[in-house]
Amino acid sequence: MRGRAVACLLFAGLRGVAAQVPDEIRLEAGAAEVRQVGTRSRDAMLLGAVWRRSRDRLATTASGSMTLARDSISTAQGLLALRYQFQRRPRWHLESGLAGAMFRPDRLAGGGNAATFLRMQHEYTARGLWFGGATSVTNRSGVPMRSSTVDIGGWGEFRRTTATLAGVWTRSYDSDLLAASSLRSRRPVGIYEVRDATLTVQQSLAMLDLAAIVTLRAGEGVTTKVNDRALMLAGSVYLTPVVALTISGGRQLADPLRSLPDARFLSASIRVLLLRRDPAVRQIERYGAIAMTRTDPSGGAVLTIRVLAASNARVEAYGSFSDWEPVPMHWVLDAWELQVKVPPGPQRVAVRVNGSQWRAPANLTKVTDEFGGEAGLVVVP
Amino acid sequence: MILRRFLLITLVPCAATSVAQGQASRLDAITDVGLRRAVEREVVSARSLGLPVSLLIAKANEGIAKRATSKRITEAVAALGKRLEVARDQLAPSPSEDEISAGADALYVGVPARMLKKMRTDWPDRSLALPLGVLTELVAKGLPADRAARTVADLMARGASNVQLVALAQSVQGDVAAGWAPEAALDLRARGVMSLLPPAPAASAFTNPRRP
Numbered sequence: 001m002r003g004r005a006v007a008c009l010l011f012a013g014l015r016g017v018a019a020q021v022p023d024e025i026r027l028e029a030g031a032a033e034v035r036q037v038g039t040r041s042r043d044a045m046l047l048g049a050v051w052r053r054s055r056d057r058l059a060t061t062a063s064g065s066m067t068l069a070r071d072s073i074s075t076a077q078g079l080l081a082l083r084y085q086f087q088r089r090p091r092w093h094l095e096s097g098l099a100g101a102m103f104r105p106d107r108l109a110g111g112g113n114a115a116t117f118l119r120m121q122h123e124y125t126a127r128g129l130w131f132g133g134a135t136s137v138t139n140r141s142g143v144p145m146r147s148s149t150v151d152i153g154g155w156g157e158f159r160r161t162t163a164t165l166a167g168v169w170t171r172s173y174d175s176d177l178l179a180a181s182s183l184r185s186r187r188p189v190g191i192y193e194v195r196d197a198t199l200t201v202q203q204s205l206a207m208l209d210l211a212a213i214v215t216l217r218a219g220e221g222v223t224t225k226v227n228d229r230a231l232m233l234a235g236s237v238y239l240t241p242v243v244a245l246t247i248s249g250g251r252q253l254a255d256p257l258r259s260l261p262d263a264r265f266l267s268a269s270i271r272v273l274l275l276r277r278d279p280a281v282r283q284i285e286r287y288g289a290i291a292m293t294r295t296d297p298s299g300g301a302v303l304t305i306r307v308l309a310a311s312n313a314r315v316e317a318y319g320s321f322s323d324w325e326p327v328p329m330h331w332v333l334d335a336w337e338l339q340v341k342v343p344p345g346p347q348r349v350a351v352r353v354n355g356s357q358w359r360a361p362a363n364l365t366k367v368t369d370e371f372g373g374e375a376g377l378v379v380v381p
Numbered sequence: 382m383i384l385r386r387f388l389l390i391t392l393v394p395c396a397a398t399s400v401a402q403g404q405a406s407r408l409d410a411i412t413d414v415g416l417r418r419a420v421e422r423e424v425v426s427a428r429s430l431g432l433p434v435s436l437l438i439a440k441a442n443e444g445i446a447k448r449a450t451s452k453r454i455t456e457a458v459a460a461l462g463k464r465l466e467v468a469r470d471q472l473a474p475s476p477s478e479d480e481i482s483a484g485a486d487a488l489y490v491g492v493p494a495r496m497l498k499k500m501r502t503d504w505p506d507r508s509l510a511l512p513l514g515v516l517t518e519l520v521a522k523g524l525p526a527d528r529a530a531r532t533v534a535d536l537m538a539r540g541a542s543n544v545q546l547v548a549l550a551q552s553v554q555g556d557v558a559a560g561w562a563p564e565a566a567l568d569l570r571a572r573g574v575m576s577l578l579p580p581a582p583a584a585s586a587f588t589n590p591r592r593p
Contacts, residue, residue, distance in 0.1 A: 295544075324443040344543070345479050346486055346514035358447070365554055367490065367521045370457035371449040377521055379514035381547040 024052040030246070030269020034069070037262045044069040046269055057085035057354060061097075075103035077258075090356040095119040095132070101258060111140035113259040119151075123357075126157035138174050138259040147172035147256040164200040169193070170219075172256035194219030194226070196253070209236040209244075217253055228253060242273040289317075289351040291361040293342070293380055300343045301380045305329070305361060307336040309353045318358070319349040319375060326352075348375040411441060416451040423458045432465045433478040436485070464488045471497035472509065483513035490521045496530045503534060511543045518550045523563045532571045539578040549574050 028048040035041040048065035061081045068074050081097030101113040119132025135148040153166030171193050196217050203210045213232040220226070232250030239245055249266040289307040296302050305317050307329060315336040316326040322340070329336040329351075348367065350358040357373075360366040364376025411417040420441045424434045440461045444454035468484025469476055471494050476484070484497050496516075500509055512533055519529035536546060549570050556566035 318446060320439070323439055324446040326446065345510050346483055346517060363554065363558065365518050365521045365550075369443070369447070370460065371444050371447040371453060373447045377518050379511060379518055379547050379550060381511065381542075381544045 024050070025274040026050040026271060027274060028065075028246075028269050028271045030267055032067070032265055032267035034067075034263050034265045042069050044074075046267060048269075057087065059083040075101055077101040085354075085356065087355060090354065091123050093121040093123065095121060095130075099136075099258065103259065111138065113138045115257055127155065129154045134257055136257045136259070138177070138256075140176055145172070145174040145176070147174055147259075149257050160204045162200075162202045162204075164198075164202075166196075166198045166200075168196040168198070170196070170256055174256045174259060177254055177256055177259055177261060192220060194256070207238045209238075210234070213250075215253055236271070244271045245269075246271055289359070289361040290363045291349050291376060291378060292363075293378060295381065296341060300341055303340050303342045303347065303349070303378065303380070305338045305349060305351060307351050307353065309336055313353050314355065315351065315353050317349065317351045320347050321349070342380050344380050346377060346379050348377055350375040411445065413451050416441070416454055419451070419455040420458055423455075423462050427462050427465065430466060430469075432462065432469060433481060436465065436482055437462060461485060467494050468497060471495075472501045476501075477508065477510065479510035480508060480513065483510040483517070487513045487517045487520070490517050492516060492520055492526045492530070496526060500530070500534065504537065507537070512537060512546060515546045515550045519553065519563075519567065522553065522557055524553075524567055525564075528564060529567070532567055536571065536574055536578070539575060541574055541578055545574050545577070 026049065028046070028050075030046045032044045032046055033041050034044050045068045046065070047068070048063065050061065050063045053060045059082070061083075062079065064076070064078045066074075066076045077099065078101070079097060079099045081095065084094045084096075086092045086094070096118045097116065099113075099115045099117075103111065103113070113136055115134055115136035117132060117134035119130050121128055121130040129152075131150075131152040133148065133150045135146070138145045138147065147170060149168050149170045151166055151168040153164060155162060155164040171191055173191055175190070175192075194217055196215055198213060198215045200211065200213045211232075211234045213234075215230045217226065217228040217230075219228075230251040230253045232248065232252065234246060234248035236244045236246040245268070247268050251264045252260065252262070254260065254262040289305055291303060291305045293301040293303050303321065307315050307317075309315050311331055313336070315329040317329055317338045318324050318326045321342050327338060327340075329338040331337075348369075349364065350360055350373070352358045358375070360374050360376035364378050366374050367377050368374050411420060420437065424437055427434045427437055437458050440458050441454055444457055449457070464485035465481055467488060468481045472480050472484050487497065488494060492513075497509075497513070500512065504512075516526075516529055516533050519533070520526050532549075533546065536549065541549075549567075552570040552573070553563065553566045556570065557563050561569075
């Protein structure tokens with residue numbers, strides 16, 4: 001009953017977000033070969049869709065996916081996630097969401113799974129930390145089994161490489177999954193625990209994205225201590241700016257939270273970006289602003305800063321021109337703008353939206369200062 | 382005569398007091414007493430050395446605006462004071478405040494002090510504030526300081542204007558953003574500017590620079 005209520009809530013949420021104007025819609029379709037522990041390989045078809053929307057301090061992501069096999073391991077999953085940025089503490093984000101799944105795994109009875117998570121994240125320039133937890137209920141043949149996790153981790157961007165390290169502690173009553181996975185135990189069993197350390201490394205090249213995920217697991221089943229490890233690899237080649245071919249493979253350890261069994265897989269899929277806002281606009285949004293100078297006949301130049309942000313946002317600029325006092329920008333036609341007269345010589349400029357982190361305008365040379373901030377350098381002739 | 386002497390005695394200290402009061406009022410805006418005293422110490426020290434103290438106060442304000450800790454602000458102000466001193470010495474004999482400021486910026490991004498001295502030796506009469514700014518921008522983009530300084534010096538020797546130097550830096554920035562390697566972008570853009578300039582005189586370029 002509780003699972004149905006969560007499924008209804010998730011469905012209503014997904015319908016709600018579908019009525020909003022999105023920033024991005026992505027579809028994915030492909031084929032996979034999946035082999036669960038102790039079974040033969042099976043072919044499966046993959047279908048997925050992702051919807052994203054970002055407004056001011058709230059970002060919403062909704063996704064759905066289906067794995068279809070002829071005889072087994074068919075699942076349908078949905079996710080609705082929200083990410084909220086605090087106005088007074090802009091480096092902190094609250095992430096929360098609901099996930100639901102219906103499945104018919106091979107060695108287990110069919111059923112459903114509903115999960116919810118809550119996470120606090122702290123971002124600082126190109127690094128971040130998070131901590132949070134999640135809980136889920138898996139129902140197979142009318143028997144609800146609870147699982148819960150606590151996770152903590154950090155990430156950092158180093159040029160084009162992103163590394164993420166996460167630690168996850170899981171407690172679960174899902175003994176069916178335990179029996180069907182590499183956690184080797186005898187039924188009937190009670191609660192069991194697993195501890196995972198996961199390192200994800202992602203590398204973005206011009207037309208190629210690569211990712212490697214390594215998981216080390218230690219856990220106690222009811223009768224057996226388990227030490228295990230798994231590696232997943234993925235690569236995406238952009239055939240055009242909106243079409244990418246993704247190949248991934250490896251081993252996925254049993255996931256009690258989502259009730260996913262231990263499996264080895266190899267998949268190939270085509271991802272199509274159906275909708276995305278103009279790349280140049282997105283670049284401006286990502287980096288905050290652009291800045292231009294125009295020579296002033298009376299000497300020096302006029303520095304014009306433009307920021308693309310929501311019309312109800314609070315947009316400010318500061319720099320050496322204002323003695324680092326934040327100056328409010330003005331809404332002009334379709335963007336935030338500030339024009340200031342600056343003397344000849346080097347000037348440093350930065351902008352921020354809604355009190356968030358100061359950013360260098362995209363088209364200027366970025367320099368870091370002694371205080372850990374960044375600004376754009378412009379030399380006025 | 383007595384009146385002129387009286388006016389000199391009265392007005393000169395008034396003007397100095399007015400400037401000092403302006404700077405003092407900005408210092409007073411620093412509410413952290415410990416930080417204000419530390420900055421005041423640096424300002425007094427810099428003033429005794431003849432350095433532009435407004436830059437130190439601006440740096441302290443920058444740190445406050447960026448919510449840096451008092452310790453970090455004090456260290457940043459002290460480090461800037463040292464850079465200003467080095468820049469002034471390297472750009473001697475009579476650098477302008479803008480030149481000292483630009484020199485300190487250049488030192489911050491990693492331009493060696495000897496390059497400032499060489500530029501002053503090569504261009505004793507030309508204001509180096511803007512060329513140093515362009516050099517700073519190029520080095521901040523990731524270009525080796527030697528390579529960037531040579532290109533700027535070559536262009537100045539060929540008579541490149543300040544506007545052309547700035548345009549070079551902006552073009553390189555655009556190319557780097559488009560995925561070019563910084564050095565390749567600098568080579569290409571420097572050749573483009575060179576093609577617009579008259580040939581370099583055999584030996585006089587560095588010895589007879591013209592003020593723009």
